[in-house]
Amino acid sequence: MATWHVAGPPQVSILCSTYNHIAFLRDAIAGFMGQLTSFPFEVILKDDASTDGTTHLVREFAELYPRIIRIHCNKTNEYNLGKRSRRFLEMARGRYLATCEGDDYWIHPLKLQYQWELLDAHLELIFCGGITLCGEDGATIATVMQPMDTAAYYSPKELIADNFLHNSTFFCRSWAWQWLFENFHASVPNGDRVKKIILATLGGAGFIYEPLSFYRIHSAGVWSVLRPQVWFEKQAITDRHIDRFTRGRYRRHFLAHLRQNYWGTLYVLHCQDRRAAMTAVPSMLIAARQPLLLFDTVRFYTAGFRQMLRTLQARLMVRLKTLLRSCLSRFDRHT
Secondary structure: OOOOOOOOOEEEEEEEEEEOOOOOOHHHHHHHOOOOOOOOOEEEEEOOOOOOHHHHHHHHHHOOOOOOOEEEOOOOHHHHHHOOOOHHHHOHHOOOEEEEOOOOOOOOOOOOHHHHHHHHHOOOOOOEEEEEEEEEEEEEEEEOOOOOOOOOOOOOOHHHHHHOOOOHOEEEEEHHHHHHHHHHHOOOOOHHHHHHHHHOOOEEEEEEEEEEEEEEOOOOOOOOOOOHHHHHHHHHHHHHHHHHHHOOHHHHHHHHHHHHHHHHHHHHHHHHHHHHHHHHHHHHHHHOOOHHHHHHHHOOOHHHHHHHHHHHHHHHHHHHHHHHHHHHHHHHOOO
């Protein structure tokens, strides 16, 4: 707060959803309160009927930082009911919105300042993100989420093909999110993907090539524990709704992404359990509703069968060579 040079209402509203995050929420709040900005910001905590004491912790933070933190505590779990809540948008007062779940956290003290300056300088951009580090319970870095190149901005095509912009670094113009909420009414499994791809159609997405956040992978995470089959089905359903909303403008890119995910999911399932992979195929095809995947299924298992034949052939040749050497050795002894 000592660095705030602008008086008046908050310029940025930080939206933080929590559910049974009592073990993680302190890290998220520390990342928020550690931001060094030249403008005022606010933090809005929404607890989705936690059962582990998170609700009490949320109220404690509101009492500790009454000028910055405002809260809303649901009596029933809206996520499990599939409800789309307007509460965040109704409470947010900032020109910009930043998101971070209660089990993730920010690792750069200038995250908000960098993103605010980027969107303030580039009116053509609707939102932006940054590099996200990923690991189990914040202990080890398993991977890094960032684009393959260093483009100035990204269109829906790049965002469809690669999930490089994590929700914990999402920073957008508030009017754009309001427009999305008023115009996109479908209930989808992956709202974050909807948000990024559709908002990118309004102008584009910027990216800051510095580590800004940490995505915590843990057993209680909504997406962390999904089986590959379920993950594929949720993504396929989400992409189908986005494709319908955009009137097929990016259908070719959605199809390419769907086929790539389908092959990857089949491969993972096949490595884990061949029988389980076969039983998962009908469910995935139904979720995707794409006849072309039937052809891909045949290709996948045909390729697998050919590979199995090649492996058997190689093993047979090794055994034949071993047998031939043994026979020649015995013949040499007798002669």
